[in-house]
Amino acid sequence: AQKVTQAQTEISVVEKEDVTLDCVYETRDTTYYLFWYKQPPSGELVFLIRRNSFDEQNEISGRYSWNFQKSTSSFNFTITASQVVDSAVYFCALSEVLQAGTALIFGKGTTLSVSS
Amino acid sequence: ETGVTQSPTHLIKTRGQQVTLRCSSQSGHNTVSWYQQALGQGPQFIFQYYREEENGRGNFPPRFSGLQFPNYSSELNVNALELDDSALYLCASSLLKGLAGGNEQFFGPGTRLTVL
Numbered sequence: 258a259q260k261v262t263q264a265q266t267e268i269s270v271v272e273k274e275d276v277t278l279d280c281v282y283e284t285r286d287t288t289y290y291l292f293w294y295k296q297p298p299s300g301e302l303v304f305l306i307r308r309n310s311f312d313e314q315n316e317i318s319g320r321y322s323w324n325f326q327k328s329t330s331s332f333n334f335t336i337t338a339s340q341v342v343d344s345a346v347y348f349c350a351l352s353e354v355l356q357a358g359t360a361l362i363f364g365k366g367t368t369l370s371v372s373s
Numbered sequence: 374e375t376g377v378t379q380s381p382t383h384l385i386k387t388r389g390q391q392v393t394l395r396c397s398s399q400s401g402h403n404t405v406s407w408y409q410q411a412l413g414q415g416p417q418f419i420f421q422y423y424r425e426e427e428n429g430r431g432n433f434p435p436r437f438s439g440l441q442f443p444n445y446s447s448e449l450n451v452n453a454l455e456l457d458d459s460a461l462y463l464c465a466s467s468l469l470k471g472l473a474g475g476n477e478q479f480f481g482p483g484t485r486l487t488v489l
Contacts, residue, residue, distance in 0.1 A: 261415075294480075300461060302416070302480035348415050355421060355429030358404055358469040358476060363415030 259284050259353050263364035270339050270371055278334045278367045280349030286310075290352040291325065291332045292361065297345045308332065339371045375400050377466050377481035385487045391452045394484045396464030398445040404428070404469045405447040406478060407439060410461040422447055423469055451486075459488045 260283040270276045282291065293305040306316065308325050316323045320337045336343055346366045352359040378397045386392050398405055404423045408416035418431035422441035436452040445466070451458055462485075465478035 292477075299482065300485075301482045302463065302465075304477055304479060307477055350415075353418070357423055357428055358421065358467070360406060360418040360421055360429055360431065361408075361416070361465075361478060362418070363408075365413075365415045 259362045261364035265367045267368045292350040294348045379481040394449045396447045398466035402466035406465045408463040
C-alpha cells in the first residue's frame with residue numbers, strides 16, 4: 258500500500274538553527290514522484306519541490322535542500338539558517354497512479370516552530 | 374496568471390444537510406482534485422476530474438460527488454452531512470499532458486466546513 262510517514266509531529270528551533278524534516282515512504286510503484294508542501298497558518302498548501310524516483314540527485318534551492326535516498330525510501334528536507342517565516346506545517350507526499358495523472362498521498366505533517 | 378480560488382471560505386451546516394463547494398482552476402490547467410483535511414491531519418484524496426470525468430477516487434463514500442465543467446472549474450457535493458465531515462476541503466488544479474503522472478498540483482485556500 259502507498260504510505261508516507263512523517264515521524265516528527267512537532268519541532269521547535271531558534272532562529273538561525275538548521276532543521277531537518279524526515280519523510281519515509283512505501284510504494285509498490287517502480288516509477289513515482291515525491292513532493293514537499295508547506296502549509297502556513299493561512300491554510301493554503303504551497304508547493305516546494307517534486308522529485309522523480311529515477312533522479313536521486315540532491316537538490317538545493319536557497320536555504321532549502323532535499324536528500325532523496327531510494328535505498329532507505331526516504332526524502333528528507335533541510336532548512337538551513339531557519340527564520341521565523343519558516344514556521345508552518347510541512348507535508349511530504351507520494352504520487353499514486355490514477356487512470357490518467359496522479360493523486361497525492363500525504364503524511365500527517367510536521368509542525369515547525371521557529372522562535373526569534 | 375490567476376491561481377486556484379475556492380468558495381465559500383467558511384460554511385456551517387447541520388447534520389443531514391447537503392453542501393456544494395466550488396473551485397476555479399488555475400489558468401491553463403485541465404485537471405482538478407479534491408482533498409479533505411481533518412484537523413491535525415494531512416490532506417486525504419477524495420477524487421480527481423479530468424476532461425469532465427472522474428479520473429480516480431479515494432476511500433470516500435458515494436455521498437461525496439463532484440463535477441467538472443468545460444471551463445475546468447469544479448464542484449464538490451456532499452449529501453447527508455455527518456459530524457465527521459467537518460474539515461478543510463482543498464481543491465488543487467494541475468496540467469495533465471497525455472497520461473503522464475507526477476504533475477504538480479497547485480492548491481486553493483480551502484473551504485472550512487463545520488457540521489453541527
